[in-house]
Amino acid sequence: MPDATTPVAALKEGIRRFASIRGWDPYHTPKNLAMALASEVGELCDILRWLTPEESIAAAHDPKLREAMADELADIANIVFLLSVHTQIDLSEAVAAKMAKNEIKYPPPVSG
Numbered sequence: 001m002p003d004a005t006t007p008v009a010a011l012k013e014g015i016r017r018f019a020s021i022r023g024w025d026p027y028h029t030p031k032n033l034a035m036a037l038a039s040e041v042g043e044l045c046d047i048l049r050w051l052t053p054e055e056s057i058a059a060a061h062d063p064k065l066r067e068a069m070a071d072e073l074a075d076i077a078n079i080v081f082l083l084s085v086h087t088q089i090d091l092s093e094a095v096a097a098k099m100a101k102n103e104i105k106y107p108p109p110v111s112g
Contacts, residue, residue: 002047008091008092011081015078016082016085019082029086030086033086036079037079045077047059075100
């Protein structure tokens with residue numbers, strides 16, 4: 001399922017179905033999911049903690065570290081998808097709206 005051909009809706013439905021089959025829906029409140037998201041981000045940070053900038057770039061090329069990073073990124077994405085499902089926030093619309101705000105807030109540098 002490469003990024004280039006996988007719709008966000010398919011990913012959201014996959015994780016929603018996975019959690020629902022396991023009876024986890026009652027625990028997936030926005031508060032709990034936000035806390036879980038912070039925990040998973042912490043796990044990703046733990047992999048990269050104390051690495052130099054160069055070592056952190058190289059980590060993506062080390063098979064063991066790459067797999068660990070991919071696992072944590074997947075956990076993070078799955079929780080983001082679940083949070084969007086349970087809050088009924090359309091991620092694609094939210095990202096587009098935020099990028100429009102960022103275009104105004106952070107204009108490109110003026111060349112001169």
